[in-house]
Amino acid sequence: xxxxxxxxxxxxxxxxKYSFVISSLISIIGIIAIVQMxxxxxxxxxxxxxxxxxxxxxxxxxxxxxxxxxxxxSGITDLELQEIKDGNKLLVKLGKQDHLAVGQAAxxxxxxxxxxxxNLQVTVDSTTEIGPAIGDKLRKDTIIAxxxxxxxxxxxxxxxxxxxxxxxxxxxxxxxxxxxxxxxxVTGREFNLLFITxxxxxxxxxxxxxxxxxxxxxxxxxxxxxxxxxTIFNRSINEVLSRSIITSLTTFLSASALFFFxxxxxxxxxxxxxxxxxxxxxxxxxVASPIVILLEQRAQRKQGNTAGAPAHA
Amino acid sequence: xxKAAGWRIALIIVFVALSCVYLVPTVVPTLPSWWKGxxxxxKISLGLDLQGGTHLVLEVxxxxxxxxxxxxxxxxxxxxLTSKNLRYKRIGRTGADTVSIVLYEKDTAAAVQQLIKExxxxxxxxxxxxxxxxxxxxxxxxEKDIQERxxxxxxxxxxxxxxxxxxxxxxxxxxxxxxxxxxxxxxPGIKDPQRAIDLIGRTARLEFKLVKEGVSPTGDVIPDDxxxxxxxxxxxxxxxxxxxxxxxxxxxxxxxxxxxxxxVRIDSQFNQPYxxxxxxxxxxxxxxxxxxxxxxxxxxxxxDNTIYSAPVIRERISGGSAQISGNFTEKTxxxxxxxxxxxxxxxxxxxxxxxxVGASLGKDSIDxxxxxxxxxxxxxxxxxxxxxxxxxxxxxxxxxxxIVYLLGALSALGATLTLPGIAAIVxxxxxxxxxxxxxFERIREELRLGKAPKAALxxxxxxxxLTIMDSHVTALITAAVLFQFGTGPIKGFAVSLSLGIIxxxxxxxxxxxxxxxxxxxxxxxxxxxx
Numbered sequence: 001x002x003x004x005x006x007x008x009x010x011x012x013x014x015x016x017k018y019s020f021v022i023s024s025l026i027s028i029i030g031i032i033a034i035v036q037m038x039x040x041x042x043x044x045x046x047x048x049x050x051x052x053x054x055x056x057x058x059x060x061x062x063x064x065x066x067x068x069x070x071x072x073x074s075g076i077t078d079l080e081l082q083e084i085k086d087g088n089k090l091l092v093k094l095g096k097q098d099h100l101a102v103g104q105a106a107x108x109x110x111x112x113x114x115x116x117x118x119n120l121q122v123t124v125d126s127t128t129e130i131g132p133a134i135g136d137k138l139r140k141d142t143i144i145a146x147x148x149x150x151x152x153x154x155x156x157x158x159x160x161x162x163x164x165x166x167x168x169x170x171x172x173x174x175x176x177x178x179x180x181x182x183x184x185x186v187t188g189r190e191f192n193l194l195f196i197t198x199x200x201x202x203x204x205x206x207x208x209x210x211x212x213x214x215x216x217x218x219x220x221x222x223x224x225x226x227x228x229x230x231t232i233f234n235r236s237i238n239e240v241l242s243r244s245i246i247t248s249l250t251t252f253l254s255a256s257a258l259f260f261f262x263x264x265x266x267x268x269x270x271x272x273x274x275x276x277x278x279x280x281x282x283x284x285x286x287v288a289s290p291i292v293i294l295l296e297q298r299a300q301r302k303q304g305n306t307a308g309a310p311a312h313a
Numbered sequence: 314x315x316k317a318a319g320w321r322i323a324l325i326i327v328f329v330a331l332s333c334v335y336l337v338p339t340v341v342p343t344l345p346s347w348w349k350g351x352x353x354x355x356k357i358s359l360g361l362d363l364q365g366g367t368h369l370v371l372e373v374x375x376x377x378x379x380x381x382x383x384x385x386x387x388x389x390x391x392x393x394l395t396s397k398n399l400r401y402k403r404i405g406r407t408g409a410d411t412v413s414i415v416l417y418e419k420d421t422a423a424a425v426q427q428l429i430k431e432x433x434x435x436x437x438x439x440x441x442x443x444x445x446x447x448x449x450x451x452x453x454x455x456e457k458d459i460q461e462r463x464x465x466x467x468x469x470x471x472x473x474x475x476x477x478x479x480x481x482x483x484x485x486x487x488x489x490x491x492x493x494x495x496x497x498x499x500x501p502g503i504k505d506p507q508r509a510i511d512l513i514g515r516t517a518r519l520e521f522k523l524v525k526e527g528v529s530p531t532g533d534v535i536p537d538d539x540x541x542x543x544x545x546x547x548x549x550x551x552x553x554x555x556x557x558x559x560x561x562x563x564x565x566x567x568x569x570x571x572x573x574x575x576x577v578r579i580d581s582q583f584n585q586p587y588x589x590x591x592x593x594x595x596x597x598x599x600x601x602x603x604x605x606x607x608x609x610x611x612x613x614x615x616x617d618n619t620i621y622s623a624p625v626i627r628e629r630i631s632g633g634s635a636q637i638s639g640n641f642t643e644k645t646x647x648x649x650x651x652x653x654x655x656x657x658x659x660x661x662x663x664x665x666x667x668x669x670v671g672a673s674l675g676k677d678s679i680d681x682x683x684x685x686x687x688x689x690x691x692x693x694x695x696x697x698x699x700x701x702x703x704x705x706x707x708x709x710x711x712x713x714x715x716i717v718y719l720l721g722a723l724s725a726l727g728a729t730l731t732l733p734g735i736a737a738i739v740x741x742x743x744x745x746x747x748x749x750x751x752x753f754e755r756i757r758e759e760l761r762l763g764k765a766p767k768a769a770l771x772x773x774x775x776x777x778x779l780t781i782m783d784s785h786v787t788a789l790i791t792a793a794v795l796f797q798f799g800t801g802p803i804k805g806f807a808v809s810l811s812l813g814i815i816x817x818x819x820x821x822x823x824x825x826x827x828x829x830x831x832x833x834x835x836x837x838x839x840x841x842x843x
Contacts, residue, residue, distance in 0.1 A: 057674075106507055123673065124669075126668075126670045127667065127669040129668075130666050131664075134370065148797075152794065153787055194733065197803050200791045201737075203791050205788055215779065243754035250744075250746050250747060251743030251747065254693055256692075257685045262685040262736065263732075265678055266733065273740065
């Protein structure tokens with residue numbers, strides 16, 4: 001039997017002060033990211049804002065400064081450039097001021113390059129033009145989609161476990177989602193539909209680990225009615241620790257294959273998945289269970305306050 | 314063999330066979346002739362992001378169609394009142410749903426009211442007294458009719474666009490209505506997307522209007538019944554646009570509805586392409602009368618409010634054919650012929666979304682996606698075999714079954730595979746062994762407690778069942794939401810993901826279990842390779 005971890009006995013619950021600080025920090029950055037997004041200050045994809053992007057491929061490397069100069073010379077000034085590592089590719093994102101008629105960008109932009117650098121070979125890899133009306137609709141749809149899936153998860157977990165576990169699971173899931181926003185925001189990646197897809201996927205996936213831990217806690221609670229919550233929780237987490245790590249690891253392996261070999265289109269998407277998988281494993285141990293403990297202890301204190309009243313088993 | 318295992322093995326084999334049968338149309342490029350009848354023909358098609366192509370969302374400006382109808386009513390009323398010698402001050406469309414008539418006298422008003430009652434039964438009529446004792450009559454289109462007109466406009470636009478694309482020549486285009494006033498157009502593998510966008514988005518309202526001589530287009534006084542339109546001449550070499558303004562009569566004498574055909578011809582003298590058009594019998598008669606009555610005047614050929622040419626009528630033209638010349642290249646001439654043949658759009662359309670992926674990027678995406686998939690599968694297989702030994706290989710077998718089933722299901726549904734869809738499959742590879750990991754770890758625990766392999770196996774599957782169920786259901790909830798809200802590539806992701814999750818539930822709980830049962834059922838195995 002190969003085991004990465006033998007029998008562990010780590011005091012996870014006791015470390016909750018540290019983990020709460022770390023998680024709060026991550027969550028706050030995530031919330032800042034969302035606030036910045038709604039203010040339009042974050043790097044929003046044209047899925048949501050409307051606009052034009054053109055991805056070009058050259059036969060040789062073109063420095064960003066030269067590219068900018070070439071576009072400026074043709075009167076296109078309101079733009080963002082983004083280099084794509086492999087294959088001399090460049091993403092040109094047009095701002096609202098240089099709005100071209102639909103279908104024009106695919107001609108105008110490469111023309112600007114050939115005009116400035118006559119012997120440069122330019123091919124248009126892809127063009128995306130999205131009207132503002134579509135952006136608005138997508139934004140609304142996204143909010144509804146995220147809200148609906150969260151609601152679905154809450155209802156399901158609340159039905160399967162009791163209410164305190166439901167809260168723990170939802171807080172952990174929200175934490176994972178916020179962490180993905182935070183990671184994207186800090187690394188300056190573009191928030192687009194693919195990112196939202198990754199977020200929803202992880203929201204569903206990261207629960208797996210949480211459910212595994214909760215299942216064990218529930219099982220042990222039934223077996224050991226007298227033990228301290230603290231000990232039972234710790235024992236349960238330690239018992240399922242290796243499976244939590246391995247389930248995350250297998251998915252992590254396939255997601256990293258996407259990240260390293262999947263190409264530029266899904267590069268950021270797989271980055272989001274990787275972050276989500278790691279954070280999901282972390283949160284099932286360090287966020288979900290401690291929250292349940294917290295809620296349980298509070299409930300017990302309340303019971304203690306109403307001393308004298310017969311305890312309901 | 315244990316009894317219960319029999320039907321499960323049969324089920325697994327039947328599903329494998331089914332998946333293979335369903336995959337045949339996807340894998341085999343041209344199906345043999347005997348592959349007919351009940352055998353499946355649906356296959357996995359590649360999304361635009363993988364094969365390259367253009368995805369357009371068009372919005373039909375339906376209000377313009379309503380206004381067009383009202384303008385026609387106004388013109389018709391003008392003609393009728395003039396022919397009946399009923400004097401009016403002004404007739405025209407006002408606002409979004411009304412035609413207003415202003416008359417000088419009460420007597421005419423009564424006659425006009427009667428006439429409208431007979432001719433425009435579907436309109437609400439209101440009379441008002443205007444300044445100076447004049448009588449105003451308002452014809453208002455009813456809300457139901459407005460909605461009907463808008464609805465019809467979208468349907469007509471869809472039909473016209475379909476015609477244009479058919480004539481342009483795109484294989485397997487998708488043209489579908491979306492919502493109340495949008496049309497989605499997908500053109501796979503298109504080489505010249507901009508030309509296609511121009512062709513689809515052009516309203517193509519062709520009108521013949523007489524040029525008003527003796528009125529300066531730059532002057533301030535343009536008569537009420539005239540307007541200024543520009544003739545645009547694009548220099549084919551420099552691309553510079555030269556505009557010449559003309560004053561033309563507002564009223565079109567002939568419109569594109571009266572055409573029966575439009576073809577590209579080459580002028581033998583200058584080797585210049587032009588578009589030859591043929592009128593139907595009514596159009597031919599009108600053209601004959603108008604040219605006879607206006608010899609020596611200029612006749613402007615107007616397309617979407619731009620003058621293509623304004624030749625002088627040298628003589629009466631009978632026979633019902635005419636030609637449109639401008640500074641055409643062969644491409645622009647052929648596109649013009651297509652839009653004229655397919656007819657005008659009932660209302661202008663606006664392209665609100667255009668996603669175009671070049672064929673080379675699509676190819677690149679497929680290659681890299683498949684590469685990433687292969688590496689992902691390999692990594693997971695190696696890990697599982699290393700960590701769980703023979704049991705790991707059983708889980709790997711389950712994963713391969715998963716992929717085969719998933720591809721078979723996608724093929725059976727005729728689903729579209731997108732790059733995120735490939736990503737979902739790769740992700741599922743990792744997730745599909747997860748269920749087995751949960752089971753195996755439980756089995757290990759039971760073994761540590763000293764249970765026999767068979768008992769440990771049963772306990773492992775029993776205890777893990779609910780956990781696996783829970784994790785699959787939550788994953789399915791979000792996948793379903795993605796499916797509901799996603800479009801294009803995202804929808805492809807959601808389809809692969811949801812199908813994969815359901816299939817995974819089957820293979821992990823039934824597929825791998827049966828293999829273990831086969832090995833362990835007689836209790837001869839003393840030690841489990843896990």
